[in-house]
Amino acid sequence: MKKVILITGASSGMGKDFALNLLKKGHVVYGLARRVEKMDDIVKAGGKAIAMDITNESQIESAVNQVLSEQEKIDVLINNAGYALYGPVEEVPIDTARRQFEVNIFGLASITQKIIPGMREQKSGTIINISSMGGKMYTPFGAWYHATKHALEGWSDCLRVELKSFGIDVVIIEPGGIETEFGNVFMKNLQGDSKNGPYANSVQKIIKSTGEMYEKGQLSSPSVITNLIDKAVHSKKPKTRYVAGSFAKPLMFMRKYLGDRTFDKILMRQFQ
Numbered sequence: 001m002k003k004v005i006l007i008t009g010a011s012s013g014m015g016k017d018f019a020l021n022l023l024k025k026g027h028v029v030y031g032l033a034r035r036v037e038k039m040d041d042i043v044k045a046g047g048k049a050i051a052m053d054i055t056n057e058s059q060i061e062s063a064v065n066q067v068l069s070e071q072e073k074i075d076v077l078i079n080n081a082g083y084a085l086y087g088p089v090e091e092v093p094i095d096t097a098r099r100q101f102e103v104n105i106f107g108l109a110s111i112t113q114k115i116i117p118g119m120r121e122q123k124s125g126t127i128i129n130i131s132s133m134g135g136k137m138y139t140p141f142g143a144w145y146h147a148t149k150h151a152l153e154g155w156s157d158c159l160r161v162e163l164k165s166f167g168i169d170v171v172i173i174e175p176g177g178i179e180t181e182f183g184n185v186f187m188k189n190l191q192g193d194s195k196n197g198p199y200a201n202s203v204q205k206i207i208k209s210t211g212e213m214y215e216k217g218q219l220s221s222p223s224v225i226t227n228l229i230d231k232a233v234h235s236k237k238p239k240t241r242y243v244a245g246s247f248a249k250p251l252m253f254m255r256k257y258l259g260d261r262t263f264d265k266i267l268m269r270q271f272q
Contacts, residue, residue, distance in 0.1 A: 003233065004028045004071045006064075008054055008111065009081030011038035013180030017222040018078060018229050023047050025230070028196070030067055033081070054107030055099075064114045074120060076233055078106045080130045084145045086194050088199040097144045099166045103150035105155070116163070121165040128232050129156045130225075133176045133248040137255035139267065140206055141199070160240060171232045174240045177247025179219040213246075220245040 005022055009015040010031030019031045029047040032054075039049035048070075052063045067074055072145045083094065084098040105190045112127060119125030128161065135149035149188040153172065160170035213219055241247055255263055 002026055002028060003075035004030075004067065004073055005076040005233070006030050006032060006067060006111075006115070007078040007080055008032045008052070008167045010049075010106075010211070011035040012044060014104055014175070014225050015078075015080040016042065017226045018080065019047055021226045021230065022233065022249060025234075026214055027264065028071060029234075030063075030261065032063055049241065050134045054111070055102045057110060058268070060107070060111050064111065068118060072169070074118055074125070076126045076128065077112065078117050078128045079112065080206060081107065082148075083132065086141045088141055088197075089205075090142045091197065091199065094142060100144045101148055101151075104145075105151055108152070109155070112159070116168070119168050120163075120166045124158060125168040126233065126238065127159070127163075128171045128173060128229065131172050131174050133174050133243070133245070133252050135172075137263070139205065158222065169232075169238050170240070171238050173225060173228055173232070174241060174243045174248060174252070175220075175225050176243070176245030177219040178222055178225060178245050178252070180222060214243060218246055243250060 005027050007015050007022075007029065010019045012035075015031070015033070019029050019039075021044070023029050023045045023184065029042070031042045031047055031049045032052040033039060033049075034053050036049050036051035039047075043049050050063045050066060052059045052071050054060065057126060064074075064120035082104045083100075085096065108129065115125070115127075119127075129152055131152050132149045134146050135153040138146045156172045161246070223245045228244055232238040232242060234245055243252065254266060258266070
């Protein structure tokens with residue numbers, strides 16, 4: 001059955017991969033992102049592109065209204081827009097940390113609020129939130145990023161219960177290490193905020209370790225997450241959570257069953 005699907009953060013990485021795959025399956029796909037010029041390939045594949053900043057309330061409202069005007073419904077919302085802010089808690093300005101929440105949580109919540117009424121009236125719909133293995137564990141200097149993903153996990157669980165009686169599914173996707181722009185952005189932020197100071201040595205070790213993972217090809221292709229999206233979109237009864245990608249399952253398992261101190265030691269060993 002052809003579905004109307006909205007994907008935020010569709011200009012690159014996983015979001016673009018989601019869009020192109022779902023277009024091949026015959027769905028009506030709208031890509032939403034600030035860099036609308038980066039979605040030309042989605043348009044050429046038969047999709048539509050809308051310029052939208054996930055932190056801009058009026059742009060969110062305009063985008064949702066455009067889709068409803070053109071299609072009269074929204075069947076699937078994939079909340080993919082987000083980025084990783086890394087840096088020592090002591091050194092990251094609060095305004096910078098606040099923007100991390102504006103993008104990863106409040107912008108996501110805003111567009112979700114705007115599509116719920118239509119889904120509730122049609123008594124069907126799927127909301128897919130791209131979380132992370134980082135919503136279940138942690139890494140050095142990732143306090144603000146992990147805070148948003150931990151928040152998204154709890155927020156999604158509450159939303160799932162609230163919307164169940166209206167026939168709306170809420171699905172959480174928890175990617176592990178994926179080869180996208182994500183890592184480059186996080187390393188750039190980390191390097192920029194912590195070139196000097198008391199954390200400089202530790203920061204350089206993490207930047208080096210992360211760079212080596214990219215160089216050695218230890219990260220997964222975005223396609224492994226696209227496969228999960230495919231399952232969630234086409235399943236009559238999707239799982240509440242899907243996990244895939246490098247390191248995700250073993251790290252989440254260890255975090256769940258080992259004590260804090262033991263997990264700390266295992267984690268830090270990777271960055272020595």
